[in-house]
Amino acid sequence: MNKFKNIKLLVSAFMMLSLLVTGCIFPVSAVESADLVDGAVVISNDKISLAVDESKGGITLTELSTGNKFYSTPLELNEEGKTDALSRSRASSQLLIDVVDDKGAASTLTSNVANIRLSSNNKSITVKYSFPAEEIDLSLVYTLEGNSFVATIPLDSIKENGIFSIVKISILPYFNAADREEKGYILVPDGSGALINFNNGKGTTLYTQKVYGTDPITNRKTMTVNTQSVLLPIIGIHKEATEGVNSSNILLYVEDGAAAAMINATSATAANAYNYGYMSFVYRSSAFITMLENTQFPVSATMLANNTAAGESFSVSYNILASNGDYNDMAAKTREKLVADGLKADKISDKVYIETFMSVKKTKHFLGIPYKANENLTTFDECIDFVSKLNGNAVMILNGLDNDGAVGGVIDTKFAVNSKLGGIKDYKAFVKAAKELNSEVFPVCEFVLFDKSKWGYTTYWHNARSVDVKPVNKLYYLYGNYEENKDYPKLRYLIPTKLLKAGNSYIKSLNKNGITAAAPLTIGNSPYSSRDGKGCDIVSVANNYTEILGNMKKQGISIALQSPAAYALNFTDYAYGMPLRSSNFTCFDLDIPFVQLVLNGLKNYSTVSINLTNNIPEMKLLMLESASAPTYTVIGKEYKDVKDTPLDILYGADLSALEENILKEVNAYRDFYAKTEGKIAKHTTVSKDLRIVEFENGSKIIINYDDNAVEYDGITIDAVSYKLVEGGVSNE
Amino acid sequence: MKKKILSIAAIALALTVLLITPAAALSDTPYQGYIYDSYDKSNPAPVGYEPEKVVNQNVLGLSSIGRLYDMDFDKEGNLYVLDSDNSSIYILDVNLQLKSTLTLNKDGEPVNFSKAQGIYIHKTGDEKLIYIADTEQGRILVSDKDGNVVNVFTRPETSLIPESTEFRPTKVVVSDEETVYILCQHVYSGVLMLNQYGEFLGFCGSNKIEMTATVLFNYMWKKLLSEDLKTSQSRYVPVEYSGLDIDEEGYLLACSVSGTDKTESIRRLNAKGNNIFPLETVFGDLETSEIGENVVSTTFTDVTSIGEGVFAALDLALGRVFVYDTEGSFLLSFGTLGNQVGTFKTPVAIASYSDYVYVLDQATNTITMFTVNDYGKTVLDASRSYLKGLYNESIDLWESVLVQNGAFETAYVSIGRSLINLEDYKGAMKYFKLGQSRVDYSRAFQEYRTRLISEWFDVIFIVIIVIAVGLFIFFKFRKKKKIGYDYEVPDGYFRRLMLSLAHPVRDMMAFVNNTKGSFWIAPFVAALWFFEKVFTYQMRGFIFNVNDPAKMDIRLLFIGSVGLFVLFILSNWLICTMFSLSGKLSQIATVTSLAILPYIVSSILNTILSNFLTDEEGMFMTIITVLAIAWGVMILFIGLSKIHEANIVLTLVLVLATLLGIFVIVFLVLVFFSLWQQFIDFCTAVIREIIGILR
Incomplete structure (x- = not known):
């Protein structure tokens, strides 16, 4: 009996121990x-x-x-x-x-x-x-x-x-x-x-x-x-x-x-x-x-x-x-x-966005000998003249200020202005003049893509590498056969471990020169990775991006970013080039301005370049539907000056040809903004071609993308047009 | 052809896989518009056509759908889509809403047209007829709008189609004159023509075999083979047409899948079967690529008239639609391979109605509708205005196109042509230069020059009279020396040089052997030749200068002048040393310099003249060049034979051997550079690996 008792005790103890152990593993109850x-x-x-x-x-x-x-x-x-x-x-x-x-x-x-x-x-x-x-x-x-x-x-x-x-x-x-x-x-x-x-x-x-x-x-x-x-x-x-x-x-x-x-x-x-x-x-x-x-x-x-x-x-x-x-x-x-996550609301304005390309590196000839040199495309005088015609109130994004032109060159670790443009002194005078016109100027900088070496940032040693151990490139392509355009630069991605150093060095240079604004390219929306070890994965790169942007903000630098992604929004003062359409995959049914609905009232944002889009009338309607400010991309020279350069995409950016139209369109946009105040209360998709946007001030617009006029709520909206309804009364 | 289309479809599929990975770009459509410049380089451009919608079986509300082969619009805007697998025709409206489904019947019995490949809707009077190219069953079915088969055309009675060739019609169109045009598989004589009763009328627009070096070689090779061996060799046959349509003027538009001859890949055929596009008009992509052993180039699979002088052609290889006007000007491009709306996998048919364009994708059994946007509309309107002779309107429209697309050379050319018609020749010249159209520039320049000459006739006439009188006086009173047996070459370096050029037989050796410093003519000529190359490259008149002045590479010009000069001298010296001939290096250099001088002088003269002559007058320059080269060759032969003391045959052998020597030297240099490059690549790879390990 005792023997059994002992066994019972042993079993009880074992069971209790088991329960205890199981309870630790499965503490459900x-x-x-x-x-x-x-x-x-x-x-x-x-x-x-x-x-x-x-x-x-x-x-x-x-x-x-x-x-x-x-x-x-x-x-x-x-x-x-x-x-x-x-x-x-x-x-x-x-x-x-x-x-x-x-x-x-x-x-x-x-x-x-x-x-x-x-x-x-x-x-x-x-x-x-x-x-x-x-x-x-x-x-x-x-x-x-x-x-x-x-x-x-x-x-x-x-x-x-x-x-x-x-x-x-x-x-x-x-x-x-x-x-x-x-x-x-x-x-x-x-x-x-x-x-x-x-x-x-x-x-x-x-x-x-x-x-x-x-x-x-x-x-x-x-x-x-x-x-x-x-x-x-x-x-x-x-x-x-x-x-x-x-x-x-x-x-x-x-x-x-x-x-x-x-x-x-x-x-x-x-x-x-x-x-x-x-x-x-x-x-x-x-x-x-x-x-x-x-x-x-x-x-x-x-x-x-x-x-x-x-x-x-x-x-x-x-x-x-x-x-x-x-x-x-x-x-x-x-x-x-x-x-x-820390996104703060900015003061919303009706500023229009002007993106310009100041210079481009292109092949020139001296006595027939080809060499690469910077060619100026736009001058500060042309910029300020244009902004004054717009009655100011503009955000200016300046590409290609330094000696490398607008594409490629060395990694930006120092703020520099091409001497042909007048150097830093003239740039500062230009910024001052722009400020007087209630406009802000953002010099574009690049910490990721480069095609020219400098000390500490060489295209050979310091490039990110693909999984098959080759340099990661950004290429330009020929449109006819989709193959690499070998006449244009082959841009390398900087090895991620050097990103922070480059960014911080540039921030120092901005401080030293008293520059208080910057428009960093790439780091606003395109994290990348390299096959190398620690710190080269895509999450680390995104973290590096936010750290650079955070450091800029800490130094009081105002930031404009081209279509910034969620991680960069906290640091963005002006988001330009926000997409107005989706990729239109076959499985999609409708495009909506969701990103703009998220940002509306929080951040200043603008469209992609209106003058370079395929369908300008539709793009203007999309601008109104998304309550975006317009962006225009211009250069002070004719197309032939950017032909055969990576800026050949600027096929409709000649300022002299566009100026009159832009002035008209900007005035129309400002009138519209004054009437709606730009804060969306509700967006409604009646059909693929008919959209209604209600604004917080009680006004609303009905937008018709169809090729035929439509009637909605007793109001006739012409083909590819809109009606603004204020206090229940529709206006053109 | 089917095999070729299948292989192209396979390439297209491979490309789709390559292309479906995304990349951000400026364009808000899946594809970027582009145009070609006069140097055949693609330049980005706005997109003129945007995808509106895509429909498939589910969207159409059909329970089952077979493979779609072809489609065509009637005049009322009904789209007839051929579902051969189900022997059905779906009738859709312009917005791709299904209206009804049609099946054919004959005498109350259903008619099967499985695997039929072509459909065409023809209106004759008030009657609408549906023509179906029933490929497998070798017939053309003609039905009324209710599906009652009213006629069947079978193999026509003609000896022009070999007995062994099956009658397999793939496409059919019908003209207002009731002529039925048919494309047949394996019939290489062109487009088959029948009358409304199905009787054979003939062929039109026969294709030719592209005469390439390979074709020529194989032709010669076959001449040497026995009959048995010949039959085992592949045959060269003309390229078949792949698509057909009739435009509103009654011209037949035909496209073929041909790869290399881009001028003939689309034809606009008149009643005689002649292609009426301007000569040298090229179609499709001018940039090609290679996947494995296959060259990927435009493969036109169908063509459609958009109306009012504009038509679109569909490229199977890269899923693109090219829009041209009837002058062959490339206006717009859209579409690509992919999986977004506006992209395709295997596009096989194209149709249009009122500026809308529709593309049928056989891989996905979908139809995509494209609408013309503001930019595209302006381009089409501008082109149409010009074709209609509304020049002022056309200029305004093209100007607004240029605001959106400053790279559009066709716009410049069209404005120029309009200005010519408005007799503004100077303005036209400016635009033709911007549009890089040399032929048009020449035409405008000729008119401008005529006008200028008539304005300044008095002054020009007086100047010519003064020059003529001056020359007359000069020659009249010039002292002339008689040349006898005691003739001695006069002294003086320059004088002897000129005499040796003018009288090489008599005076050249005096300069080569007995004039102090004669050798120094060689570096001078080398430098002059190099200068001439640069001068000609940059300064040749626009009409005759096809070089892009911005792309001049002085290194190539140096190699092409000084390099060649040195190579010839070196090669000749090595050869004559080998043959133990008497010529010295300095003598060879001097003779060669003298031989080249006439060409250099003629070239400089031509460069100056080219700024004043028109295209048609260019033959004067050719004559000058030919004379100069002939004179130079003569100097070279005389000089070499004298310095090497060789007879004419030996001199000829010597020159040929020199040319061979040049080839050998160049080959050795290239081999050396190739090895050097490989060595550098090897070192680079090693260094890269070391970097990878160190990092």
Whole structure:
């Protein structure tokens, strides 16, 4: 008996010990707010609750006020005809992990086949995924914040113990996916922003774009199609109320690791019944490379960079917005997020933007001997004369002030003004004259792209390198065959580790010369990476960019940035060249000025150069619709002076030919601004060609992009025109 | 041709993969507009046509759709789309909304036209007829608007189509005169013509074989082969047409997939079958590239008349649409390969209605509608105004085009041509120079010069009389010496030099052998030749100067003059040393200098003359050059034979050997440089690797 008693004691002790140990590992029942309900671990706050399925890791988010439920895996996934086996596997996973083995073969792991272990406390639930065959472990942590939850992958939780290396991680790919019966749209921030309607039948593949633009590390040799960049790290999913489904509005926002993020979205296709959008993160840069190309033994494999994304985590918040809202609410939430990240509202004005090119490096001849020299395109006198004709109130962006011309040259570490233009002395006098006209002048500087060496910044030693160990280039192309235009400079990207030094050195020089404004190119919107080690990944580069911009602000330098991305907005005083259209991928249904809706009232922003766009009348309407200020790009010389130079794109920038038109258009814009005051209250898309913008002062415009006149609300709007309605009365 | 189109489609697909990766650019369409300058270099330009919408099976609301092959508009703006797999025709409106679906029937039985490749809508009187090129079944189906087949044209009775050739029609169009034009696979005689009853009328616009060096070589080679071997060799056949349309003036527009001959890839054929585009008009891309062994160049697959003298042609290889006017001027380009609206994967057919352009993509079974924007409209209107003879209107429109696109040489040329018609020749010359049109400039210059001469006739007449009288007096009273057996060459360096040029047989050796410092003529001539090259490059009259003065590279000119001069002397000296001939290096240099002098002088004279002559008068310059070269060659032969004491045959051999020697020297230099370059590349690669390791 005693013997048994002893055994019982032993078993009891063992069980207690086991419980204690298990409790540490699975402290599910140990915390008050994390409950185990129907096989799911649940955490909640006063607005939402989040349940994570213990066996599969699937999540269910419940909005407590409405009872709306959002799932990471569609409920009817296994019904016949919904999707094929591959998509089913992806849809029942919370993570998709793209990996490459040691031979360069790529594959995708789906988390539904991983071993999972859950742990939680009162604020979060952690799901640890293990892929034993690939020897990869990582965790996904869910936390609640007000009306949203945040899904985070702590980077230190990622373990690669075998031959597989992680390239990309996608989070909750089918979260809130809508099936064929549902109506709504997915908002993607491509260019100005675009909507993909559910079930639009366009039958195209997944839309995938890198946030803040493509990383040039893959080094393309041929020209590519024109696309717009993604400036904001968001996706919106809007569902209309249909039978059995309440309307909902959700915004995905990348909280951490945005520079490594990718936007993915698709409409339902014949093979897959679901419309969905999700975020992916590039953990390690890669490219599919063919080596020994011109031999009998070509080898193709995916090659990897030596570094992984820096930072603490990849993190996406899923924000539940007012269920009856639309993309206006998504814009408001995005704005709220940006403000929470430190974005401050500026004084909004009706300044017009004049971008000019002061000089360009071109081939000249002395006694027939070719040499490269700077040729002046515009003078300070021409600039000030033009601004005075505009009655001042302008933002002037000056490209090519220094001895390198507007394209290429050395990395800017010192502020310099070409002596042919009059040097720094004349520049200062010009700035002073501009100030008297209530105008600001921004000299353009470049810390990233260069084609000429100087001490400490050589094209040979200090260039970023692609995954196949070649210099990363920005090339100019011939339009006829898409091949490199070898007459134009081949620009190198500076190795990321030198960025800060270059930027800070330039800031010092600005201070020394008493210059209080700058327009840094590239660092406003195009993070890149190099295959080299620490500090060369894309997140580190974006961090370097923000540090340079932050240092500029600390020194009291006013900053103008060309189409700045989200990370740069905090530091931007004037955002010029903001896109007014999306890339118009086949899967898109509508373009909307989402980026402008986010920035409206917070930042001064302008259009892309109106005089260089294809469709000027339409561009002017887009300007009004987005409440943007106009940008004009001009030079003081004729086109023949920029022909056969990298500025050959300035085919319609001759100031003398444009001046009269610009003056008229600017006056019209200022009249319009005076009547609307530029603050948008609501943007409505009646149809693809008919838009309404309501302003906070009560005025509104109805814009008709159609080739025929339309009648709306009793008001006739001419073809490709608009009507301004003030106090209920429409004006031309 | 099918094979070629398939291979082009494969290249296009490969390019799509290359091109779908994104890049930010200025243009707000997926593609950048561009035009070519007179040096055949592409320059960016605004886009004239923008994609409006794209429709597929789902958007059209069709439950199933087969492969789409072709489409055509009727006069009322209905687009007929040929779905051959389903033997159906979809009728859409201009906004690509589906109106109805049409199937054909004959005597109440449905008609199958599976794999038919062409459709054309023809209106005759009040009746609308649908023509279908039923390729697989070798017939042309003619149906009324309700789908009742009213006529079937089968293989025409003619001996001009070989028995062994199947009748496989791919495209069909019908003229107002009821002539049916048909493109047939493997028929290389041109466009087949039938009357309205299906009777054979003949062929028009036959293509020719492009005579390239390879073709010529293979032709010669085949002459040496036996009949058996000949049959095993590939045959050269003329290029087939790939697309067909009729413009509003009744001219036949035909395009072919031909790669190299860009002047014939689109033709505008009159009733006689002659191409009426101006000579040397080129079409498609002038910049080409290579993918593997394939040259990627424009491959026209279809053509459509946009109306009022403007037409568009579709490029399968790079998914582009090129818009031209009937003078062959390249006006606009749009489209590319990709996956955005306005891009394609395998574009096969193009149609237009009222300035809208529609492209059918067979890979995605989609139709994309393009609308002309403000810029494009201005360009089209400007071109049309000019073609209609509304010159003042045309000038205004082209001027506004130039505000948006200062690189548009066609605009300058068109303004110039309008100004010629308005008799403003000086103004026209300015614009032709900006537009780099030498032929037009010459025409305007001729008129301007005539006007100038008539204005200043009095002064010019007096000057000519004074010069004539002066010359008469000079020659009349000049002392003339008689030359006898006791003739001795007069002294004086310059005098002897001139005499040896004028009388090489009699006086040259006196200069070469017995004049102190005669050798120094060599460096002088070398320098003069170099100067002449630079002078000619820069100062030759615009009409005759095809060089881009901004791109002059003095190093090349130096090699082309001094380098060649030195090489010839060196080579000749080495050869004559090898043959133990008597000529010395200094003598060879002096003779060579004398031989080149006439050419240099003629070239400088021509350069001066070129600023006063028109294109047609250029032959005077050619005559001067030919005479100078002939004189120089004679001096060279006489000089070399005398200094080497060689007879005429040996001298000839010597000159040929010298030329061969030049070739060998150049070859050795190139080999050396190539090796040196490889060595440098190797060192660079090693250094780069070391940098990579150190970093």
